[in-house]
Amino acid sequence: MTALIYSEEFMKHDPGRSHPENPWRLRAIVETLKKEKMWYSPEVQVTPPSPASVEDLQLVHDPSYVRLVEKMSESGTPLDLDTPTPPGTFGIALLAVGGAIDAGEGVVSGKWNNAFALLRPPGHHACRVRGGGFCYFNNVAVMVEKLKQNFNMKRIMILDLDAHHGNGTQDIFYEDPSVLYLSFHQDPRTLYPGCGFIHELGSGDGEGFNVNVPFPPGSGDPDYAFAIEEIFLPLSEIFKPEFIAVSVGFDPLAEDPLTQLQLSPSAYGWLTGHVVKQAEHLCGGKVVFVLEGGYALEVIGEAAANLTKALVGREFASPPEHRRLPVIGELKRLLAKYWSM
Numbered sequence: 001m002t003a004l005i006y007s008e009e010f011m012k013h014d015p016g017r018s019h020p021e022n023p024w025r026l027r028a029i030v031e032t033l034k035k036e037k038m039w040y041s042p043e044v045q046v047t048p049p050s051p052a053s054v055e056d057l058q059l060v061h062d063p064s065y066v067r068l069v070e071k072m073s074e075s076g077t078p079l080d081l082d083t084p085t086p087p088g089t090f091g092i093a094l095l096a097v098g099g100a101i102d103a104g105e106g107v108v109s110g111k112w113n114n115a116f117a118l119l120r121p122p123g124h125h126a127c128r129v130r131g132g133g134f135c136y137f138n139n140v141a142v143m144v145e146k147l148k149q150n151f152n153m154k155r156i157m158i159l160d161l162d163a164h165h166g167n168g169t170q171d172i173f174y175e176d177p178s179v180l181y182l183s184f185h186q187d188p189r190t191l192y193p194g195c196g197f198i199h200e201l202g203s204g205d206g207e208g209f210n211v212n213v214p215f216p217p218g219s220g221d222p223d224y225a226f227a228i229e230e231i232f233l234p235l236s237e238i239f240k241p242e243f244i245a246v247s248v249g250f251d252p253l254a255e256d257p258l259t260q261l262q263l264s265p266s267a268y269g270w271l272t273g274h275v276v277k278q279a280e281h282l283c284g285g286k287v288v289f290v291l292e293g294g295y296a297l298e299v300i301g302e303a304a305a306n307l308t309k310a311l312v313g314r315e316f317a318s319p320p321e322h323r324r325l326p327v328i329g330e331l332k333r334l335l336a337k338y339w340s341m
């Protein structure tokens with residue numbers, strides 16, 4: 001059984017009519033899943049989240065930052081130009097974090113085989129002491145810390161498929177060798193937030209446990225297929241995660257208005273299929289997908305449906321022939337110091 005974690009409350013976070021991170025994103029995804037019969041299906045359970053507590057947030061965020069978001073949410077003062085804080089933001093952000101936690105705990109405890117948390121606001125740009133990039137609290141990072149705490153997990157892998165680098169997640173786990181963060185994103189010289197280069201490899205005990213794959217603008221399915229083969233599969237094979245969390249953004253899609261990548265909706269079928277297969281091989285299939293960005297309303301539903309079909313074990317289109325990306329060769333030379341891939 002696959003869980004879809006979802007609440008109508010997530011629609012109430014409204015950063016404004018012209019803001020790309022608007023409620024219509026989730027509406028488009030839910031409508032397509034219903035049309036594709038992935039919503040009321042014997043393979044899928046749609047389940048509402050419970051809100052996270054302030055203590056949960058403080059597993060990864062500074063208490064003073066948590067209080068700041070609460071205060072700004074009361075007054076409606078934006079965190080930054082991109083990240084408005086309309087009244088109610090704090091409560092809905094707590095529910096989003098809770099959705100990620102419920103997904104992780106439900107899968108690890110064996111209630112569901114895997115899960116897809118359909119939530120907003122997104123989280124991967126939220127650092128320990130600041131938010132930004134439409135993000136307030138780091139949904140995936142809190143989930144990961146909860147799993148470490150409640151299930152004594154020692155090795156968790158986070159795969160970030162959003163087109164933007166997850167600077168918040170990188171920041172939170174940069175010195176932590178129990179969390180391997182692997183991010184696929186558009187070259188940071190060409191896109192927000194401007195970090196996520198191959199030489200950012202972690203520090204202290206966490207050195208070697210932070211891996212960035214920056215794709216040149218125009219990269220698409222054959223390049224992602226190459227990165228899965230050359231980086232995700234061998235790295236996960238050596239790290240042997242007990243759980244895989246995926247920060248999934250639909251903004252690498254070719255139609256996305258904010259980015260210059262060229263992924264097709266069908267890529268979300270084989271990307272998910274690869275991750276599920278590797279999770280089955282390494283950690284009893286324990287994998288959770290958590291929604292991050294993705295702004296092309298006309299295609300994100302189709303991509304989400306392909307993802308969900310692969311989660312429930314339906315057939316998906318196979319990946320195209322890969323294309324050799326030079327930056328991946330460079331990255332592998334750097335990784336050789338830490339991993340014998």
Ligand SMILES: [Zn+2]
Nearest residue numbers: 162163164293
């Ligand atoms: Zn993004």
